[in-house]
Amino acid sequence: MKKSVTLITAALLLAGCSTTVDGTPVADPSGVPKPETGSFATTARTIAPPTQADGEALEGYRMSEIVPYLYEIDQTMHFQGHVETGSRDTVQRGMKNLFGQSVSDVVGAKPEAWVTVGIGDKPQGTKYDSKTKNRGETVAVLRLANPGDAAATVGPALRAAAKDAAGRTDPAKVETRIPGYDAAVAYTQTFDSAGTATVAFLAYKQYVIGAFGDFSVDQIRTFFDRQTKALDGFQPTPLDKVSTLQRDAEGIAKLTLAPSKSDGGYSLPGRAAVLRQTDVSRSVKTFADAGVDVVGTGGSTVYRAKDAAGATHVVNEFAAENKEAFPKADEEKVKGAPGAVCLTYPVYDGATTKNTWCAVAVGRYVAEFASQQRQEALQGIGAAYTILKSNA
Incomplete structure (x- = not known):
């Protein structure tokens, strides 16, 4: 989401008149923890025109x-x-x-x-x-x-x-x-x-x-x-x-991670995207309550809610659904990505293969990423958080 002209102007004006005085402690930006991102790109992508x-x-x-x-x-x-x-x-x-x-x-x-x-x-x-x-x-x-x-x-x-x-x-x-x-x-x-x-x-x-x-x-x-x-x-x-239809009219897919074997991506209205959810009727209500209108798809998924509260609601609902489906899931937070949650669980009861699902809300946006490799999932959601933090 682009910053408004008002916010940009305000930032320029404030840049020339700092209110810091001698002796005032200032946080060192280098001391703020950053999420691990591995080999994932951490900048918004360019979505090519459709063929x-x-x-x-x-x-x-x-x-x-x-x-x-x-x-x-x-x-x-x-x-x-x-x-x-x-x-x-x-x-x-x-x-x-x-x-x-x-x-x-x-x-x-x-x-x-x-x-x-x-x-x-x-x-x-x-x-x-x-x-x-x-x-x-x-x-x-x-x-x-x-x-x-x-x-x-x-x-x-x-x-x-x-x-x-x-x-x-x-x-x-x-x-x-x-x-x-x-x-x-x-x-x-x-x-x-x-x-x-x-x-x-x-x-x-x-x-x-x-x-x-x-x-x-x-x-x-x-x-x-x-x-x-x-x-x-x-x-x-x-x-x-x-071919004149747009792959990413709302600029949401560009905020997703790139797929592992391509640079593809597209965004869909919420009404179309909800048909792919693991619990469609539950997600219809979640989308309605949170005001989800567009969903971007790439190597990760990005949901746009009506506001920050709506985005947090999406994360909470998705996490609750996964916890109900996988009651033995191990939950963990993600360093450097405030509010992010990851759940690791067997793909079914008794399975040796595990899946790690992660989600995080940033402003009115939600990033979602999953992998059968826990470390990759943590790095993926870290990269997804970084992209949203820089663009939302």
Whole structure:
């Protein structure tokens, strides 16, 4: 955040009229402890303009903003939020991962933008148990060039048999229907380990809407109702204009650490970013209470709250959530980063692998960083604190 002209002017004026008198003790700046930062950069980054491929992914994130909150349709599913999108040349991989090869083949490379949003019923830290079913739902929104292409995509070919990566035939697709949506293609598939999934596709205007998972047909109907209504108010960015979308319009991503293998980064409105949280419904409330409007993503994450109190609230809420999920977590402070908190815990009960999560509030901003190496996590949050302290 840039300093206002008033603050800069005041600083210049005060620089020429010190009120220090002989004998007054003055703190030595070199004596103020500084956080360890290791090899992390401690200055704000430059976020490059988007390429065409970046713009296509950014359009996917724009569409995620209007995906209904899935936990409002099934209140047991509000954990482990995830969002996937990408450029046009990634859509077939995304559809194969979610729906299988036959659906990927039908969809092809036609979509101009795509996004999937998912949710589950198990909190972070839950140890896998083959005797306990993990319930979840993932939905998809694909934007095609025109309504004709969308309508042509949703047909019987989506129910074609397919084989998995090992060459085994996928479970049979048993036709079903979604109440109120006779034009939708819907079926169930029963998997050995995951149980029965209900799958459905609907063409609406220039969009194809999909759903896969544990929603009932009535819940999918509710999803279709809400998603079509949301699309009515959505203004798509023309394909030849998506490169004009900004990766970091609010200047928040530049405050994140650089990813380990790239210099990428982007910022999202809070409504889109909250879909990736470990407890989506809880974070929706946290974001609302704290006034979180933008989230920057890079090698670390930066949240912008409405004020300093809001930022502190975010740190406290995130820490509380992690402590509840990992009651055996070891907590520690970070030298030179006032208010920072780090928690180290096994990734699940009994695991030998540990994760260290850290967060710190600086002004109205929150930096968050995690690593499976404790020292790296401490240095990362130290660097993130230094960046915010210099720019917030």
